[in-house]
Amino acid sequence: MRKMKAAVYVRPGVISLVDKPIPTAVPGSVVVRVTTTTICGTDVHILKGEFPVDAGRTIGHEPVGVIAEIGAGVTGYAVGQRVVVGAITPCGQCHTCLDGHQAQCGGKAAGGWRFGNTIDGCQAEYLLVPHAMGNLEPIPDGLTDEQVLMCPDIMSTGFGGAESGGIKIGDTVVIFAQGPIGLCATAGAKLRGASLIIAVDGLQARLDVARTLGADVTIDYTKSDPLTEIMRLTQGRGVDVAIEALGTQATFEQCLRALKPGGTLSSLGVYSGKLSLPLDAFAAGLGDHRIVTTLCPGGKERMRRLMNVVASGRVSLESLVTHRFKLDEIELAYELFANQRDGVLKVAITP
Amino acid sequence: MRKMKAAVYVRPGVISLVDKPIPTAVPGSVVVRVTTTTICGTDVHILKGEFPVDAGRTIGHEPVGVIAEIGAGVTGYAVGQRVVVGAITPCGQCHTCLDGHQAQCGGKAAGGWRFGNTIDGCQAEYLLVPHAMGNLEPIPDGLTDEQVLMCPDIMSTGFGGAESGGIKIGDTVVIFAQGPIGLCATAGAKLRGASLIIAVDGLQARLDVARTLGADVTIDYTKSDPLTEIMRLTQGRGVDVAIEALGTQATFEQCLRALKPGGTLSSLGVYSGKLSLPLDAFAAGLGDHRIVTTLCPGGKERMRRLMNVVASGRVSLESLVTHRFKLDEIELAYELFANQRDGVLKVAITP
Amino acid sequence: MRKMKAAVYVRPGVISLVDKPIPTAVPGSVVVRVTTTTICGTDVHILKGEFPVDAGRTIGHEPVGVIAEIGAGVTGYAVGQRVVVGAITPCGQCHTCLDGHQAQCGGKAAGGWRFGNTIDGCQAEYLLVPHAMGNLEPIPDGLTDEQVLMCPDIMSTGFGGAESGGIKIGDTVVIFAQGPIGLCATAGAKLRGASLIIAVDGLQARLDVARTLGADVTIDYTKSDPLTEIMRLTQGRGVDVAIEALGTQATFEQCLRALKPGGTLSSLGVYSGKLSLPLDAFAAGLGDHRIVTTLCPGGKERMRRLMNVVASGRVSLESLVTHRFKLDEIELAYELFANQRDGVLKVAITP
Amino acid sequence: MRKMKAAVYVRPGVISLVDKPIPTAVPGSVVVRVTTTTICGTDVHILKGEFPVDAGRTIGHEPVGVIAEIGAGVTGYAVGQRVVVGAITPCGQCHTCLDGHQAQCGGKAAGGWRFGNTIDGCQAEYLLVPHAMGNLEPIPDGLTDEQVLMCPDIMSTGFGGAESGGIKIGDTVVIFAQGPIGLCATAGAKLRGASLIIAVDGLQARLDVARTLGADVTIDYTKSDPLTEIMRLTQGRGVDVAIEALGTQATFEQCLRALKPGGTLSSLGVYSGKLSLPLDAFAAGLGDHRIVTTLCPGGKERMRRLMNVVASGRVSLESLVTHRFKLDEIELAYELFANQRDGVLKVAITP
Structure with a gap:
């Protein structure tokens, strides 16, 4: 079984980089190779133990990457395609989604927020994306990872x-x-x-x-x-x-x-x-x-709209990326971000 | 100067029936002879001193009556016409009203609530209605006072x-x-x-x-x-x-x-x-x-709609009138209503 | 291969009952054994050739039935469960669905309307329901087929x-x-x-x-x-x-x-x-x-809400069923319905 | 009786500058001395006889000016104040206005459009503004007439x-x-x-x-x-x-x-x-x-918001003023504007 690096929650105060198996694309899902991600204020709440997640959970919900493997039943995508996935990944088919409250997917409070919360997230080399048909959006040509890095969460929120x-x-x-x-x-x-x-x-x-x-x-x-x-x-x-x-x-x-x-x-x-x-x-x-x-609106239509806002030049958020780290250095990145040192706004993490 | 009976706030715990001059219709306003009114929970808050109004203020904001005098500039109405006036009397012409927040008329919290709060109210024989063009609605033929008595406040709210x-x-x-x-x-x-x-x-x-x-x-x-x-x-x-x-x-x-x-x-x-x-x-x-x-929506269009709901038989609220008093007996009515005695829901007061 | 009876469009003026293979549940779908269905005015447009569908297409988009077979990836349902499926079966995961226009699923005009239009419909013994997770709603206990028969289309529309x-x-x-x-x-x-x-x-x-x-x-x-x-x-x-x-x-x-x-x-x-x-x-x-x-809103949440309206007694549409036919008699039913004979409003068809 | 110049509709094809009495402020109204106005495409429809108005009607519905006289019952304004008035002047107090359809004031189609239609307009030295309390908005300091000239109609529309x-x-x-x-x-x-x-x-x-x-x-x-x-x-x-x-x-x-x-x-x-x-x-x-x-939204709250958009620099429409005329030259201005000569977009007319 092939392994990858992943930043996991260990206990209050400790997020560590560990080896984990690379996920496999089950039916309806896709595996994305993460090319850029970032750290969110919510991740710091998790780090501090203020927002409980299971020990061993890979953290992170702001993925930019490339499709690595496509599960059964997922059509219209190709391996190698650059994509953005929202922090919130609604199924689109439960009563709550069909009622227009996708972020509360499944009728549970914040139920649509899965990455780095109820399933493994994207501060890792690979990410398994559930409900892929509704959540993968190709990145328009000409946009860099950092240009669209804010779409999954903070721009949407x-x-x-x-x-x-x-x-x-x-x-x-x-x-x-x-x-x-x-x-x-x-x-x-x-x-x-x-x-x-x-x-x-x-x-x-x-x-x-x-x-x-x-x-x-x-x-x-x-x-x-x-x-x-x-x-x-x-x-x-x-x-x-x-x-x-x-x-x-x-x-x-x-x-x-x-x-x-x-x-x-x-x-x-x-x-x-x-x-x-x-x-x-x-x-x-x-x-x-x-x-x-308002919890961060997710789903691929939202990502499409937000990337269009970026592509049109209406809003440019690249300048929010004040610091850059390799995934290997993520513990340093947390240390900087959690303490709001050095004028940090957002960090870019590249596996 | 002709006099009338009016229930006024005196001090915490005391609302008394006193003699007051009958109001005169200033430009833009109309004097209504009150035929039926009622007591609201808010009036009890006033009685208890929990919601401050000026001493001497006539209480009451749920008027049903007959037009007695029409001020300059008010057209389309006739003396003798039976009318309902909302508890909230928006001017319709300030920035806040034109922005769709009529109950907050003038940009002050609850600014549209004037009767029995910032001007004299309708627990009296006569009532001066400001901004009359926007606030007087004729009662459809065939509806009794008690059938429309809930329109000004509780039905609207x-x-x-x-x-x-x-x-x-x-x-x-x-x-x-x-x-x-x-x-x-x-x-x-x-x-x-x-x-x-x-x-x-x-x-x-x-x-x-x-x-x-x-x-x-x-x-x-x-x-x-x-x-x-x-x-x-x-x-x-x-x-x-x-x-x-x-x-x-x-x-x-x-x-x-x-x-x-x-x-x-x-x-x-x-x-x-x-x-x-x-x-x-x-x-x-x-x-x-x-x-x-939501503060009680007012204005004559709201009253028109609510009376249509009554006229169509969709909702019948007459049964909420559990007790009836003469205006002379209003102190008794307050005593009953404030203490929720005898299964009281709403009282009808007739001057 | 097991066969079933199905009413198919042959050419303008002709809908015939033919034998067809019983469908098989592909991944994401469910086969429903139809217990009651009906004929819609749109079906008459199809019959007359005013609304073109492929020759051989099974007609009908108003199914009430029982789950007969469950495809891979469909969870939370059981064979034998009584269900209603909307006339419109949105996928819930395309850009258009996620943008709130489920009836236009796929971004095509009326794209969410599949049954009896772009895929086989329910005037048959069995029906293949696509996107089953988003479209099957169990019938509350105590409601008959005829009580919920209007939910899929005319009540929703x-x-x-x-x-x-x-x-x-x-x-x-x-x-x-x-x-x-x-x-x-x-x-x-x-x-x-x-x-x-x-x-x-x-x-x-x-x-x-x-x-x-x-x-x-x-x-x-x-x-x-x-x-x-x-x-x-x-x-x-x-x-x-x-x-x-x-x-x-x-x-x-x-x-x-x-x-x-x-x-x-x-x-x-x-x-x-x-x-x-x-x-x-x-x-x-x-x-x-x-x-x-407005094209008929579909999806299981809509069906849930409509069946609740029926269950609460707010609206009763059973009286719209003026005539009843066996599926074997469906050609007679079309003849009656298309010509609005005998005061017909809706017919119930039972395979 | 003092006279003023006014551009009036005479017959199809003819708008002429004539002498008219300066209006007097009746109760509820205000007289504005017009400092800048413009011509609208609708005025050209009137000129051509495609949109009928009474012969003798002063044309124009886009006024910028200074308060000259204040009628009884109008408070909160001062003579000499610079103001903008919307093309649509809702009363704010009829059923239709209170129902949120101010442009259809009085329940008549386009009933809120009075200037240059059902009452005299602003292609004149003075303008009588009805329902003044709801329709006069002071111009923020620092904004020129031409900066706010588009607010009454085309910007709002x-x-x-x-x-x-x-x-x-x-x-x-x-x-x-x-x-x-x-x-x-x-x-x-x-x-x-x-x-x-x-x-x-x-x-x-x-x-x-x-x-x-x-x-x-x-x-x-x-x-x-x-x-x-x-x-x-x-x-x-x-x-x-x-x-x-x-x-x-x-x-x-x-x-x-x-x-x-x-x-x-x-x-x-x-x-x-x-x-x-x-x-x-x-x-x-x-x-x-x-x-x-959508008919042009009017009323002073709308004007306040639009002038704030101008003041904030969000939108600058001054460049739309391509030509300038004295009121005495208005017939020339119509000739230019109606024939869309010389790249005209909007003209500024100054009495």
């Missing part, structure tokens, strides 16, 4: 936050936190026609990137109070849509306080501990507020 | 909870609390095509009414655990839409726990104290949940 | 017309033509909360059924002019939604003329010949009109 | 075509005709996140402008066949949304033929003569197509 927020032309939108997902939400807000986009973070470098992706105004919360600034910028009106991209009580609450009556809080964060709704900001329930959460 | 929930044909919907608004939400869920409607309350009499309005299953939470029952009824799937119609942490939380991944919590309650989101039920933010709040 | 029309609570809706699909659209309009439902047809017997399914008013167009009546009933306002359920220029045009400015024409008909938009009724393009067409 | 089309991130959109409204639709498609925008026209100069506003590909229909090109560009898939911005059978039909199954035809044109739906392109009604028409 960030844009999803803008989409679920129901942004309309001329809206004012604030995005709290400008990590990779918040930056993509900023880009998404611009794509949907917001005319005043306010990005909030505590790191000037991230706010600088936010400006290149669509932010009209940036607020460094270590220097000024976001709510005071937002109310000044909106003449006391509040924002139409507030996007939460961190997953903390503080940012969730500030989002709610920033909203106009009738506004929408679009939440992307993964929360831990406790989350409360301040009733004054929530107008005791009388403010026609909406709170919507 | 309850149906609104079903509408905002985005109920689809074949949905399973649970409604927590079967007070007047919850009962209307139950009726609204049926009107939108839910095929399994579960009503929860602790009073059998209310659950019995819920059955007549559309509930397929009722759960007395004093006798069995709602969540266990809901999961059994849905084969563990959870409900598509959960409607909160009480305004407590317990019911809000049970709504969230009852939801399927991808489901919607439609909140109608007025909350006080604290409100927290249990993160397990909220899937840490990954469950594609939506939480929407 | 008719309800779909009401859903696509965007009916709101209190809407006025007219449905032109009260054949089986128009009757289901009438029932669907009621399920969505319309408060005035106007059914138009030229046969009193069909108008009588319309009343039992939700029509408040019926118009026999042989006796009075529908538009005059509609404008009288709506005080000149026009209807909010007009549903076309026949597929002719005359009914399409009357739908458009019946609409209010801002109204929606929801089209279910299959048109032949020419179709023109009268510009006066279309307000030269300035009337904010919407014209939407 | 063109963006409206993109909005009504339901464009999603990653959509392919074609816009047929790149006159002023088509160009704005092109800009609108980009604002909503389309990733492939195809602009079709027969004038290279207009296609060049289309590129600056968001078109990725332009097709000169005099040189190549649009449908062949569109199918090539979309790999035979068809477009998600096709926007019709001319008002002819040919472009309407090409839009329909360009659509994917499940696609939307968003129509902005004003049609005359006949309009037919080719049934092959319409898939005989089975293609889940949608056809939506």
Whole structure:
């Protein structure tokens, strides 16, 4: 049996590179040789033991690669084809998928998120892709791996936050936190026609990137109070849509306080501990507020659309790749990324 | 100056019937002689001092009456015409109304709710209706006052909870609390095509009414655990839409726990104290949940539609009127209603 | 090789019962033994040669049956299970399905409609169901074949017309033509909360059924002019939604003329010949009109929802079955149905 | 009585500059001194007698100006304030406005379009604005008249075509005709996140402008066949949304033929003569197509949003002003504009 390198979760605090058998394409699935992948904030939650996965699970859900083996029943693809696969791999055929909630595939919360969670992921040399007919999307000619590396997760998630927020032309939108997902939400807000986009973070470098992706105004919360600034910028009106991209009580609450009556809080964060709704900001329930959460939309149609956005030049996220590592060095990559050292935004990992 | 009787807020715990001048129709407004009105749960919050209004404010926001005087600039109406006016009286011309958030008129939370809150209300012999062109709707021939008495608030609010929930044909919907608004939400869920409607309350009499309005299953939470029952009824799937119609942490939380991944919590309650989101039920933010709040939709078009629902016989809410009082007896009516004595659901007050 | 009886299209004017091999379950598919099926207006179009299919194609797309054989890769089902399969069998995994247009599966117009069109259908003893994981729905205990016989097509289509029309609570809706699909659209309009439902047809017997399914008013167009009546009933306002359920220029045009400015024409008909938009009724393009067409929604989640509507007693369509035939007699059944003899609405065919 | 200059419709072929009394602000209205206005294609239809208005009617519906007099009951504005008023002036208080169809104000087709149609318009020195509270929007500091001159009509209409089309991130959109409204639709498609925008026209100069506003590909229909090109560009898939911005059978039909199954035809044109739906392109009604028409959205909230889009620099339409005239020269301006001489796109008229 041929072996490959894979980064697996061992125990809280430890992700290690180990040898594993190369997967075989069972019916309906495809094996992809990973050419580039990356590390996500969620992987750090796993590393820290905050989001439990089985010991031995290969981590990673952001694959770019080449088809290596095609299982029975999968048609329309060829070995050697370059493909992107979404972080979320819906089956497309369960009640929940057919009801339009593909990310909750199987009717389980986050059930569509399989890679590096309930099955082996892509921080490895090879990846077994289930429900391949619905999840493999060829990469358009002329696009590099790094150009499409953000499609599987952060671009899909960030844009999803803008989409679920129901942004309309001329809206004012604030995005709290400008990590990779918040930056993509900023880009998404611009794509949907917001005319005043306010990005909030505590790191000037991230706010600088936010400006290149669509932010009209940036607020460094270590220097000024976001709510005071937002109310000044909106003449006391509040924002139409507030996007939460961190997953903390503080940012969730500030989002709610920033909203106009009738506004929408679009939440992307993964929360831990406790989350409360301040009733004054929530107008005791009388403010026609909406709170919507969005898990990364997946499936090959989503990937096709996102790569088209890249190909058209509408949004360029390559600059988010601040560091590059070989798969062999992935433990170093985790160390850098988990500690947000050296201005890291996203790392590219190449097996 | 002619005088009239009016029920005014005096101080926490005291609403008294006093003499006040009959209002005069200023430009754009109309004076309505109130023929029937009622008491709302919100009025009880005001009585208890939990929802502050100015001392001396006439209470009440559910008017049925007859046009007594028409102000300058108001056309298309005649003195003597029987009309219903919504609890919420949007101006129709501010930025917020034109943006589709009429209940938040003027851009202030609940800004469209004026009667018995920011201006004098209708627990009186006469009522001054602002923005009359957008808010007066003639009562179709053949409908009695009591048949349309629920249109201004509870029917509009309850149906609104079903509408905002985005109920689809074949949905399973649970409604927590079967007070007047919850009962209307139950009726609204049926009107939108839910095929399994579960009503929860602790009073059998209310659950019995819920059955007549559309509930397929009722759960007395004093006798069995709602969540266990809901999961059994849905084969563990959870409900598509959960409607909160009480305004407590317990019911809000049970709504969230009852939801399927991808489901919607439609909140109608007025909350006080604290409100927290249990993160397990909220899937840490990954469950594609939506939480929407709805303040009573107002305006004459809404009233026209609701009265058509009554006229067509689709929904009959007359049976909710369990007690009748003269305006002179309103203090007794408050005593009964605030203490939920004698199986009271709604009272009819006639000046 | 075992043989079965099947009704196949031979040439224009001829559908014959022939012997065919019983299909075998290939991977991803299931063979269903048909217990009850029916004939659709579209089958009559095929019979007449107006809608071309290959000679030798088994006709029929409304199956109720029992699982006879399960192909590789299909899990969660058992031989002997009673199931309903939609007329439309989306794959769930192509770009078009994942984009939410399952009825246009594969990106081809009406591509999701396979049975009796591009593959063999169900007017036979056995049926091969492709994409079985997404298309087989078990029948809830206690429901008879005839109770669920309308789910695969006319109930899904008719309800779909009401859903696509965007009916709101209190809407006025007219449905032109009260054949089986128009009757289901009438029932669907009621399920969505319309408060005035106007059914138009030229046969009193069909108008009588319309009343039992939700029509408040019926118009026999042989006796009075529908538009005059509609404008009288709506005080000149026009209807909010007009549903076309026949597929002719005359009914399409009357739908458009019946609409209010801002109204929606929801089209279910299959048109032949020419179709023109009268510009006066279309307000030269300035009337904010919407014209939407809906092909029968399919997939197992849709079937689950529709059977729940039946199980809850919300809508009962058994009375639409006016005649019953053995599969051996199907040529007689076509003769009756195609000529709309003897008050036929739908026939039940049992192999 | 003070007089002013006004361009009035006299008879087919004749619009003349005449003297008229300066209007007086009746209650609820405001008089605006017009500082800049323009000519619309619809005005040319009026000039040619194709769209009937009363003889003597002052033409024009695209006003930028300064408040000159404020009527009783209008608050929150000041004489001397610079304002924009939409071409459509909804009352905000009728059933139709409250139902969300403000452009059809009063329930009449195009009822919200009053200026230069049912009341005097703005090709004059002064303009009486009805329902002023809902229709006057102050111009943000720093914006010139010409920067906001497209807001009242073509920007609102063109963006409206993109909005009504339901464009999603990653959509392919074609816009047929790149006159002023088509160009704005092109800009609108980009604002909503389309990733492939195809602009079709027969004038290279207009296609060049289309590129600056968001078109990725332009097709000169005099040189190549649009449908062949569109199918090539979309790999035979068809477009998600096709926007019709001319008002002819040919472009309407090409839009329909360009659509994917499940696609939307968003129509902005004003049609005359006949309009037919080719049934092959319409898939005989089975293609889940949608056809939506959009009349220019009006009201002050819309103007606020559009001016914010201008202020943010998202879209710049100043370059559409190709020619400038004094009001005294308006007959020359009509002569140029009606004959599309000298590469004219829009003219600025200054009283």
